[in-house]
Amino acid sequence: DVPLVTTIHATEAGRHQGWLPEEMNRTIHGVEHWLAGESGRVIACSGYMRDQITRLFDVPAARVDVVPNGVDDRAWHARPRAVASARARFAGDGPLVGYAGRLVYEKGVQHLVRAVPSLRDRHPGLRVVIAGDGPYKDELVDQARRLRLDDTVRFAGFLDSTQLPAVLAATDATVIPSLYEPFGMIALEAAAAGAPLAVADTGGLAEIVEPGVTGVTFPHSDPDALAGAVDQLIGDEVFARRLARRARNMVSERYGWATIAARTAGSYSAARREHGSFQARRAAALLGGGRSRISIPEGNLLAMDGAVC
Structure with missing residues (x-):
């Protein structure tokens, strides 16, 4: 007993x-x-x-x-050469926005895709890399095609732990648009990699990211608000990097x-x-x-x- x-x-x-x-x-x-x-x-x-x-x-x-x-933050520190290579692979002439995770409905990637046209209008040369796989992928690919985003959104498939840290570190904003998120492990991993965070203000994500301190937030299921949050980061590099530094320190202090x-x-x-x-x-x-x-x-x-x- x-x-x-x-x-x-x-x-x-x-x-x-x-x-x-x-x-x-x-x-x-x-x-x-x-x-x-x-x-x-x-x-x-x-x-x-x-x-x-x-x-x-x-x-x-x-x-x-x-x-x-918890997270081993050291495992998410990519070498500068790897970050530069990821940037060359996925970025265009403008900002790079990223997502990493399962491609299922509750992760909210459909709202990120819906926000891309307005972000692209504001930031010419913008590219979006979506890393991950799942049963919702085909629908997301069709959505991107209908929105004529073939040259803007790239579905990179599953990236393992030797590739993902560099991709996250290469982004000017990593977006976590979940509808339901009990915790939000990718927020810790992206922060440890040094990515500026834009996350849905839902579930455990709201407990990890403090708005204006360790990232920016937006209501879930709201593409316009998502675009506005991402715009705060990619429109002000100094602000974005300040938040990213604080988030990285927060991860090592609280989640080791x-x-x-x-x-x-x-x-x-x-x-x-x-x-x-x-x-x-x-x-x-x-x-x-x-x-x-x-x-x-x-x-x-x-x-x-x-x-x-």
């Missing part, structure tokens, strides 16, 4: 903006609910996820610890693996220390009313009780 600690980085409801459209989605949600309830401690990657876990799964906030993801490991160990220690009392409470609840059935309400789970998706 050992304590159970569960780390939850995302929820099925969150991935679908609060909805559980199919029976499989409802089944996954039910398993998540059961697992969170059985755990002496739950680790969430952000305050946003902590709030989602407590609301969706009826877990007391006192049992949820926020431990962010030694710090994250210590916080994780603290959660496991608390679970072990509290295991006896947690088991006693569970036993008393079972004796009092038996094992309760997990009830999954209809509708948008993240729009109930004042929650937002």
Whole structure:
């Protein structure tokens, strides 16, 4: 009989903006609910996820610890020659805007593509590099073609850890336009690489990037606001580089693996220390009313009780 600690980085409801459209989605949600309830401690990657876990799964906030993801910032420091090579490969005569991540609907890349025509009008020679792959790629390629962006937007495919740091460092702005983002690992990686950040003000991203200090933000699903945020960076290189320096320092100070490991160990220690009392409470609840059935309400789970998706 050992304590159970569960780390939850995302929820099925969150991935679908609060909805559980199919029976499989409802089944996954039910398993998540059961697992969170059985755990002496739950680790969430952000305050946003902590709030989602407590609301969706009826877990007391006192049992949820926020431990962010970590990053080895040194692994994201590219050599100047590699950065220059990436710039030569992807940039044109103007600014270079980048995105890196999975190509799925909730990452919001469609809103970045939609913002490109206005950015290109303001900044002749602008290029956009989209690094990554996923089931939404074909739709994004079609969208870029319909907007006549074939010469402006380049889909680079998956770039591994030997290539991506240099590409991120070569950008004048790296955009993270997610609709749903429990944490936002790419924000740490891009900041560690030295890229100026423009991120959607949503989920864990809002906890990483401080507007005007370590990056710029915009409301998700708003291409005009996204374009305005990117324009702040590529229109003022001094401002952009100042933010990038602060963001890089922030990553090394707050998100180094030694710090994250210590916080994780603290959660496991608390679970072990509290295991006896947690088991006693569970036993008393079972004796009092038996094992309760997990009830999954209809509708948008993240729009109930004042929650937002």
